[in-house]
Amino acid sequence: MVRTPADDNTCRAELHEAAQELEKFRQIVETAELGVVTINENHEVVYMNAAAEAMFGYGRQEIMGGDLSPLIPSEHRERHRNYVERYVRTRRGKLIGHTAELEAERRDGSRFPIHISFSTAEVAGGLLMTAILRDLSKEAGLEREVRQSQRLAILGEMVATVSHEIRSPLALIGGFARQLERDPDLGEKSLNKLNIITHEVERLEKILNELGDFSRPHKYNWMETDVSQVVEHVAELMEPEINRAGAQLVVSRNGSLPPVMADTDRLSQVLINLINNALQASGEHPKVEVSVEPESEGVLLEVRDQGPGLKPETIREIFTPFFTTKAGGTGLGLPVARRIVEEHGGRIELANRESGGAVARVRLPTAPAIQQKLPLDGV
Structure with a gap:
């Protein structure tokens, strides 16, 4: 049979249409929110979409053509390989065509829960096995946030009730003790006892205030903010206290900072808490370093001390809440600070420095990135 130019044109048109159809499906898989990873009979990765790259922290050029093992927790790698080999031989497997919740491993070694479904296909005489993955860590995080909100709501009601019942008699005790302290006929032993009473009253009042701050919903006055200005304001505010302690506060700003959406008073509260902790950890004549610099997602604020560091x-x-290593501490300052930072869409962590001492890191997102994370008005 002789092919005509018309036949060639028809064939080219059909091939073009098939290529377009194939590209359409490729784009669908490539842009899907779910991770897709396909391996062959030799346990080698032949495809990995963009969502899987983001999920595991590997570029596909690092994984495709190599073994699947880097994406599997080390203790399960040999078992998974044996499972694939058995399935290739028998074409029978418990998970094929079903779903499961398992644990996966990112490039940095961290583990995260995934929902996974498996399917197989015969292609060009060979067997391909595909896993479709959904990262459950965000859902788990949302569940924790809901539970935390419920606990805070219950705690808030309890604190409001208890504070109301305690504050009045506590104020009377403190007031009467201060009046008696001014009595010129009071002996030294009695005066010492009254001093203890007033000191403990003040400590209890401080606990009540911090407990209320921890449990109450916060109202925020959001505005675009230059974090370096907050740092400068806090440094000026704390200068008398720093001088009294014979301490040194060193502030540095590295690079041009993007604006963050923040409540400057609340952010100042966090920074004051972190600087005070650093001062208390550093012993006599402490030096505290505060630095602020841009990073990929926003702004990094660090407070570094020269103390002995933190135990694991x-x-x-x-x-x-209520965990403290300081005599007379309430154990509520850092939980309050973390809550404020997280409600700014950021995160806070404490770690030891290689050169000695500890560092508190606060990461805040740029203004546009936080818009969807802002608490509702009045919250």
């Missing part, structure tokens, strides 16, 4: 168990518990 302290780092794990440091943001737990």
Whole structure:
């Protein structure tokens, strides 16, 4: 049979149409929010979409053509390889065509929960196995936030009731004690006892105030803010206290900062808390360094001390309400600071420095990035 130019044109048109159809499906898979990873019979990755790259922290050029193992927690790698080999031999498997919730491993070694479904296809005489992945860590985070909000609501009601019942008699005790302290006929032993009473009353009042600050919903006055101006304001505000302590506060700004959406008073509250903690950790004649610089997603604020550093168990518990390593501390300052930072759409962490001492890092997103994270008005 002789092919005509018309036949060639028809064939080219059909091939072009097929290529367009294939590209359409490729774009659908490539832009899907779910991760897609396909391996062959040899446990080698033959495809990985953009969502899977973001999920695991690897570029596809690092994974495709190589073994699947980097995406699997180390203790499960050999078992998974054996499962694939058995399926290739028998064409039978418990998970094919079903879904499961498993644990995956990112490039940085961190683990995260995933929802995964498996499917297979025979292509050009070979077997391809595809996993469709959904990262459950965000959903787990939302569940934790809901539970935390519920706990805070209950705690807020309890604190309001208890504070109301305690504040009045506490104020009377403190008031009467201060009056008696001014009695010229009071003996030294009695005066010392009254001093203890007034000191403990003040401590209890401080606990009530901080507990209320921790449990009450915060109202924010949002505005575009230059974080370096907040740092300068706090440094000026704390200068008398710094001088009294014989301390040194060194402030540095590195690079041009993007604006963040913030309540400057609340952000100042966080910074004051972190600087006070650094001063208390650094011993006599402390030096505290505060730096602010731009980073990929916004602004990084660091407060560094020259103290002995933090024990691992302290780092794990440091943001737990009422946990404190300071004599007379309430254990509420850092939980309040974390809440404020998170309600700014940011995050806060404490770690040890290689050169000694500890560092508090506060990361805040740029103004446009936080718009969807702002609490509702009045919250």
